[in-house]
Amino acid sequence: MEVLSFRTPGLGDSTHLLIHEGIGVLVDPQRDIDRFLEAAAERDVTLRFVADTHLHNDYLSGAAQAAARTGAELVLPAGAAPAYPCTPAFHMEDLKAEGGLVLRPLHTPGHTPEHTSYLVLVEGEPVAVCSGGSLLVAAAGRPDLLGPERAGTLARLQYRSLHRLAGLPRNVLLLPTHGEGSLCTSGGAGRYVSTIGEEVDSNPLLALASAEEFTERMLARPLPIPAFYRHMGPANLRGAPPMPPLEVPALQAADLAGLPPEVQVVDMRPRRAMAAGFVPGSTGIELGEDFGLWAGWLLPHGAPIVLIAEPGQDVAEAVTQLARIGFDRVRGVVTDLTGSRTARFEIAGLRLFAALARLPGAQVLDVRTPAEREEVALPGAIWRFLPDLVEQGVPEDLDPARPVLVACASGRRSTIAATVLHRAGFAPVVLSGAGVTELAALAALPGSGRR
Structure with a gap:
């Protein structure tokens, strides 16, 4: 079986495409699905299943759109109960594909209540498990993202889920969605895939003696939660629409003066360009891997945006990062501030x-x-x-x-x-x-x- 993993560094997440004899399983795709579908098409892969492990807190899922585009079967945890048709994944009820490929759901609550991992079997042999936000490399998915009232219960569930996965054969490949750099995880080791055996031997959370000790460790030092997280789960419950267009209109500096107050002006230029002259009232977020993360954390969710960029900057990348977290209304981009009022730092x-x-x-x-x-x-x-x-x-x-x-x-x-x-x-x-x-x-x- 071939495994292709697609990293999205700014959010610390991975999407996995598992391929066996031309049949593919796509797990936890983000909203910008073209990169996954193109990889499948290049290898002449027929997608049989597109699956989400949970209602994601940190991005809009592309699973429903990927399934609709390819004719694949859309699989979600039964407990998710989304507002659109899908195949519900029940614990230990196998989903069978051609060529002896089987997807076996394993209920692993803790990161979210409905969280389900997927054990992949080929000819009856377990070869990989897509663990989403449950067992991670040297870490575990956070149990506190749904609020402090539920954090203790979810932490105790997470403890049991981690040990459920740790009971799989040692040679099973571990393919988590969240990894180092994700604010959905408790930590990281600089690696994004592992094996069950490696985690049993070295994951410090699996060495804790009880659910109580695990809960205390996980909740002892609460990590910050980005503001946009609270919007992602409900949006994924409803179903994310297709990606918006990546090309946006070119605007003039003079257009900035007449913008409605709800429009957020985001300067994505390098810091030295901003320091030499930026538009007062704008928010300066340099374009980088975590551009979308900071925009989602600091701006009113879903607000219309006008970008300020240098000529030649990758505006499509900025629009993509924004769309992954539900900012679909990018009104345009200004690439020349000549004649506009600017300030310095x-x-x-x-x-x-x-x-x-x-x-x-x-x-x-x-x-x-x-x-x-x-x-x-x-x-x-x-x-x-x-x-x-x-x-x-x-x-x-x-x-x-x-x-x-x-x-x-x-x-x-x-x-x-x-x-x-x-x-x-x-x-x-x-x-x-x-x-x-x-x-x-x-x-x-x-x-x-x-x-």
Whole structure:
């Protein structure tokens, strides 16, 4: 059996296409399904099943559209009870295809109540299990995404589900959907596939002695939950429509002045281009693998968007990332700001930033996650996690009469924060090319004035 795995790094997820004698099974496809269907067509594969392991919290599923386009059988966990026709997957009720290929549903609740893994058998032999958000590589799917009221119950269910999967033969290939980089997982090991035997030997969560200990470990340090997650499950219950067009109209800078207030202007240019001149009120999110993640976390869900891009930037990639999480209304793109009113923010390297930070009365704003701050703190810095900066506003400790030095791990989140701070009347300076860890180390050197 051949396995093709498609990584979506910005969301930390994988879609798997399993092929046996020209028959294919596609598991947990994201909404942009063309890449999966083209790979199947190139190999002359007939898709027999398209399956989702659960109602995804972090992206819109493309399963229903992939099944409709190919004539494959759409399979969802029986407990999902979606608002559209599908084949319900019941625990241990085999779904048989040609060539001795069998899909065996295994009820593995915990990440979500309906979560179902799929054991793939060829000629009666188990060869792989698509574990979705249950057993992951060196980790497990989070049980707290549906709210704190259900987290304890789901964690205890997840413990049993992990051990159900751990009881499979050791040589069975483990193909999770969530992996390192996904906020649906408790951790990661830098690998995205494994085997049951490798996980039994090395996954620290399988070594815990009881469901209570597992629950305590999983819920001890709650991770942040992106704002758009709460919209994905209900949308997948209803069924996601096809992808919107990837080409968007070209707009002029003058068009920005007449936009309705609900339209969000998102500047996707590199940070140095933004620093040289950005549109006041816009949110600066550099185009990268996690562009969609930050847009979904920081902007009103589903809001209409106008992009600002450099000529030649991959606008289609930005539109794709937005569409994966339900932002379908990209009204257009501006690639020339000539003649428009623009503002600036400053960018500093590590040593200049450190020198500025040592000035009397310096204001340093740390916008990293709580976990990052616990690992490496920056003495004297004011901390506000980036999404909280947008939702709760600028900390009262910051003085708008003085510049604000903004730091994260690399400058990416600080750039976003700079546009938010400017909107609130502050003058930001972004640490770029380095982060709080390097800044803290530099500040601790002899003669630095800080220890």
